[in-house]
Amino acid sequence: MNGLFITFEGPEGAGKTTILQAAADQLKKNGYSVLATREPGGIEISERIREVILNPSHTAMDPKTEALLYAAARRQHLVEKVKPALEEGKIVLCDRFIDSSLAYQGYARGLGIDEVYSVNRFAIGSMMPNVTIYFDIDPEEGMKRINLNHAREKNRLDLEKLHFHQLVQKGYEEVMNRFPGRFRIVDASQNVEHVLKRVNNIIEGALKENQL
Numbered sequence: 001m002n003g004l005f006i007t008f009e010g011p012e013g014a015g016k017t018t019i020l021q022a023a024a025d026q027l028k029k030n031g032y033s034v035l036a037t038r039e040p041g042g043i044e045i046s047e048r049i050r051e052v053i054l055n056p057s058h059t060a061m062d063p064k065t066e067a068l069l070y071a072a073a074r075r076q077h078l079v080e081k082v083k084p085a086l087e088e089g090k091i092v093l094c095d096r097f098i099d100s101s102l103a104y105q106g107y108a109r110g111l112g113i114d115e116v117y118s119v120n121r122f123a124i125g126s127m128m129p130n131v132t133i134y135f136d137i138d139p140e141e142g143m144k145r146i147n148l149n150h151a152r153e154k155n156r157l158d159l160e161k162l163h164f165h166q167l168v169q170k171g172y173e174e175v176m177n178r179f180p181g182r183f184r185i186v187d188a189s190q191n192v193e194h195v196l197k198r199v200n201n202i203i204e205g206a207l208k209e210n211q212l
């Protein structure tokens with residue numbers, strides 16, 4: 001892998017999608033070749049799986065089915081899009097990756113972080129991110145932001161109660177304790193300019209560390 005693989009993680013309403021796009025634009029301006037993508041999705045097969053997972057009418061979905069579908073979407077996106085981009089030396093910025101499954105399905109749905117980790121290692125092999133940026137936001141504040149954003153369509157996971165989103169936050173804390181070296185934490189309650197500056201600094205640091 002010659003490029004740099006950076007993932008963006010955090011609860012709902014943390015603003016990661018907006019910041020990811022702005023950070024990608026900045027990198028392109030600086031002459032880097034960048035792939036900005038998201039999970040679940042990013043390519044046709046995985047976008048189709050996304051529709052199945054997030055459809056608000058699919059209330060009967062079993063937690064293990066949910067975890068397996070996320071892992072399947074991840075596998076396809078990785079082999080079809082992420083891996084080739086990294087082999088070409090690109091910087092890949094990915095909105096969510098394995099840690100979302102560990103926090104949402106492993107912890108919040110109660111399947112177990114270790115169990116979900118092993119399913120995901122089957123899906124991704126050794127392709128772990130170089131750096132993961134965690135957008136730290138109080139779940140109540142995050143849900144407030146989502147509810148104010150009327151343009152955003154509410155998906156099946158957005159519709160979960162506040163308690164679920166509090167469990168997701170706890171899940172991320174557990175995951176960060178397990179992989180301390182990989183995470184960089186950003187205070188996502190700050191304004192966009194402030195958060196973007198911090199994210200750009202983290203990315204610059206990662207580029208230097210990897211001599212890119």
Ligand code: TMP
Binds near residue numbers: 012039070097101158
């Ligand atoms: P997003 O595009 O708003 O981030 O929506 C994706 C939703 O799917 C979000 O609620 C987080 C959830 N999710 C999981 O539960 N597990 C996963 O592995 C991923 C990638 C996302």
